[in-house]
Amino acid sequence: MTHQEKTENNMKISESKLVNLIKECYQEVVQEIGGYGISDHMNNGEEKLQEVDGYGVSSQIDSAQSDVMEMGMRKNNNAGYTHYAVNKSTNKIVNGWDYRGYDPAELRQFKKDYFVADLLDYELDPKQYTILTKKSLIQRGINPDDNANWSMS
Numbered sequence: 001m002t003h004q005e006k007t008e009n010n011m012k013i014s015e016s017k018l019v020n021l022i023k024e025c026y027q028e029v030v031q032e033i034g035g036y037g038i039s040d041h042m043n044n045g046e047e048k049l050q051e052v053d054g055y056g057v058s059s060q061i062d063s064a065q066s067d068v069m070e071m072g073m074r075k076n077n078n079a080g081y082t083h084y085a086v087n088k089s090t091n092k093i094v095n096g097w098d099y100r101g102y103d104p105a106e107l108r109q110f111k112k113d114y115f116v117a118d119l120l121d122y123e124l125d126p127k128q129y130t131i132l133t134k135k136s137l138i139q140r141g142i143n144p145d146d147n148a149n150w151s152m153s
Contacts, residue, residue: 083096083099085118086132086137087151090151094122094150095118097114097118
């Protein structure tokens with residue numbers, strides 16, 4: 001066996017082990033980001049996994065992405081969120097941020113940097129959304145812990 005063949009054999013891992021690893025990684029990402037903004041993380045993961053493609057992982061990646069998208073549709077509030085983006089026409093929450101410890105005046109002054117940039121990243125029109133503190137959100141009767149109050153747009 002040549003050195004190259006030994007190296008290739010050492011690089012191979014079982015397909016089932018790879019599939020499980022992919023699904024575990026995606027589940028961790030979903031938990032970390034709360035099920036939102038998931039496409040960016042999936043794309044990053046897929047780029048990294050392309051390095052091991054050729055070992056039959058493409059279909060497993062597609063399957064794992066499908067599973068993750070299903071999980072991503074079940075948006076749960078992050079207890080640390082202090083600010084929320086709410087669709088003006090539907091009153092549904094589309095995003096939340098944890099800005100504990102930030103000066104409220106700074107957040108207002110640099111609203112574009114703290115909030116608008118994220119909405120644009122999600123291809124949402126910032127003019128259709130309002131940014132509310134958790135207190136303001138609750139005063140408007142929108143419970144962030146109720147999944148029915150969350151939407152993808």
